[in-house]
Amino acid sequence: MDCVSDTIHEGDYILFDGSDIQKKYAKTMEGLDFVKDGDEKNKVGLGYWLMNVVHIDKANKMTPLYNKLYSFDHGAKSEDNEAIEALKEVDNAISKNVTCVFDRGFDRQIIKDYVVSQQNNFIIRLKKNTKLIYKGKETTVSTIGKKIPFFMELTANKRGKNKSKKINFECGAVKVKYRIKQREFELWLVATKRKSGGKYWLLTNSPKHTITEVISEAFQAYGFRWKIEEYHRHIKSSYDLENIQIKKFDGLQCMLAILTIAMGILYNTLESMHLRLLLDSKIKILDKNKVSELRNFIYYKISTIIKILLANVYTKHIIQSKQTQVDVGQMRLNLDF
Structure with a gap:
């Protein structure tokens, strides 16, 4: 979160929301818990709880700030505690006059007391x-x-x-x-x-x-709530988050952190390339070639294009040699994969 704090300005919005990750076929993954599936009318299944925080600026641009998996079978004390921990992370990293936005799932006395008292x-x-x-x-x-x-x-x-x-x-x-x-x-x-x-x-x-x-x-x-809802659906559908099989809970949390960084790059660093990717990449992704397809939440289309473009790119194609050639006096770094 610290690395994007410079992009957050007075008057911006920080949105908080809870979600879930369902693991329908995983039985031995560490920390599996019984969670409500928000996509299927609160059906209960094995999975993890998820706390998300995103930033919306004055141009309505969204940046993921905080994604954390938690499980009551792996150390989590309560939903309230996880929400307040996310709030404290934001308060510590962003010392600016922003407005935090919460859905009615956060309408609980412990959370309201903390938010109001600040x-x-x-x-x-x-x-x-x-x-x-x-x-x-x-x-x-x-x-x-x-x-x-x-x-x-x-x-x-x-x-x-x-x-x-x-x-x-x-x-x-x-x-x-x-x-x-x-x-x-x-x-x-x-x-x-x-x-x-x-x-x-x-x-x-x-x-x-x-x-x-x-x-x-x-x-x-x-x-702006619709934006964080779309973000939930995006990371689940385009990146198949619910089907990632990592046995250790900490490993899955690290994978989510990497995904959060990747989404930040997709939404912001690559923003200047979005129209070129949609119109000039020669990958047929627009259904009707209408202007309306270039508006709204275009990131599903962008994700598909990048997936196709990088389908045959591997680490060995990027790193030309295991040892970098450096000038005298600089550190020599071994890149062993």
């Missing part, structure tokens, strides 16, 4: 039965939500495979308080409602000053 900027989606202090009384979020006037209309673009759909929301916000022991923190509760139905509530400590700015930022930042 007094940094954050957005947490809340469950409807979560209680906050509103007008001096502890009240559920769903009850407070009924009293919030919806005075703003905002539009989100829901992206499909090659097209996007506009969804309209009505939004509002009120000041609330969150209590930790005897101390109260003043925060915003932002409420949004789809014109066609569902509501959701966002608890936020915002650097913005006006109510309209607070609502707009919370709406935009939480909308």
Whole structure:
């Protein structure tokens, strides 16, 4: 994470999310645990829990920051503990005024207490039965939500495979308080409602000053959630993460770390080459040759092209000799593989 901290700037977003890796056919891998399969309606199977953290900058560019496997059969104490450990890693590496974004899976008292007490900027989606202090009384979020006037209309673009759909929301916000022991923190509760139905509530400590700015930022930042969901699917489908067979838990964790670095290179270092790879690589990857195929989440296509281009490239083709030729006075390095 330290190596990319210089690319993170004030006002950027850091998204946290939990996922899972299923190991359907592995029986002897170290640390296997019973986990819920998020891709199959929470079906339980053998695998590992996964904590992901990504960075979104002002240009909506994503960079993976933190990926960690954990298992209760291999030292993990709780999901809360793993979430707080990830938060501390981010706090230690990024000493900038960023906004951390959490889904409702992080709406647990231990995590909220830690996040709120740090007094940094954050957005947490809340469950409807979560209680906050509103007008001096502890009240559920769903009850407070009924009293919030919806005075703003905002539009989100829901992206499909090659097209996007506009969804309209009505939004509002009120000041609330969150209590930790005897101390109260003043925060915003932002409420949004789809014109066609569902509501959701966002608890936020915002650097913005006006109510309209607070609502707009919370709406935009939480909308980036689709990016981390796509990241989950990308590393599973394009890199077959769930079928990697490494017996030792530490070895699998190292493989995930290497994959995280590779994804950072794919998303950022190679960004200037994306259009050339799609249009000039002579590898037929675009289905309909439409502009829409060059938008949205193009990394599946980029991954396929790179896989084909590197299919016949091995370490021996890159390293010309086992010993590098160096000038006098420099270290001589043996590269034995």
